[in-house]
Amino acid sequence: MNLNYLELITISILYLTYFILWKIKEVTQIKKTGIDPNVIVKSESNLQKYVGLQFKILSFFFLIAMIFNSIHFELFGLFTRWNLIDNNIFKVIGFIVGMFGLSICLYAQIKMGNSWRVGIDEKNKTKLITTGLYSIIRNPTYLGLFLLNVGFWIIIPTVTIFTLNIIFIYTLEIQVRCEEDYLEKTQGEEYLKYKKKTKRYIPFIY
Template sequence: MKFVRNINIFTMTEFIRFFIPFYFILFFVVSFLGISIAVARKIGKSPDVLPKDDSAYALVGWYFKLIMAALFIYTFLFLLFPETMEEAFRIPVWEAEEVQYAGVIMMILAFIWVVIAQCQMRESWRLGIDNQMKTELITHGLFQYSRNPVFLGMTISLAGFFLVVPTAVTFLFLLVGSIVMQIQIRLEEEYLLKQHGPTYQSYKKRVGRMFRLY
């Protein structure tokens, strides 16, 4: 029994070693690079409209990119040193593999959710707030259940990552990432309210910020 358990642990460790970097690389390629290229072709400009000045909003964008860079470095180190990274700063809350499997499922479903939401946004998708071009207010599809399905999916993805690798580092990614996304959400809500007025106000009453209210 002990031998079988050791094999299971080894197998899970090896799976996580390759799953984590592959997942986040695929997430970036599809949900950021791929969608950016597709939208840019439709609207004739880059959908990355995060400001590069010294404003508070630009600082939010800078933190977002910093988190992305740190996440890539962490997952790359995970590929090279899986056991070390999995044990470093570990939070011994749970040890069951079932929790890790649940985290993997959350990450996969979150990725699918984000891609579907981005496809439903079509050319309205932006990385930041576009003050130069008015975008369509999307209220169909996943946007019937969440006003911010992309950010919801990204939050669930980070939560799943923490379940798979319960360390202080992954918890920090979840905490800081969630804070930055919540700030971005509120900035976008102010913009959408100015752009769409009563239509967006009515939409806010029907659908919750992260999930639908009944």
């Protein structure tokens, strides 16, 4: 078994940091407000339930794929690596990209404060945050998660990780549009004005 310990270490740190960030935010917000921010799993909307389930399935398959990739397991070419970037230099680059993504997620969590949610909270109206990074993009958390997944792929450049990234982006686009529709209904003109002057993920581009 040909193990790359740098690969295992970088992947493990990124995955554990992601899990710890989300769990700490969830626990502290419940203690502070009595409200569980992870509302997507309790939604009455079938679409929200689907998206929530999809994210869980993706997280599971990302973990399984990274384990199989790290031990160089092979199955019908699904774990074949792109040799051009399959080296330790790019693994460090991937780690930096992933940590940068997690830093954006942490910033977004702090900036959102008690308004931070995973999913659409139809029971408790939240404050619209429009300052800081939110003044130029509407979804810093999703940008951070995208960069985290790109980091995973740079570290383990296989067809499997790339495909999971595409599915993740597709699921993300569904969720973002659900959230935008909801905010238009609940925040009204304030959100419409905010939406006009900002981008979804990438400043000045998209």
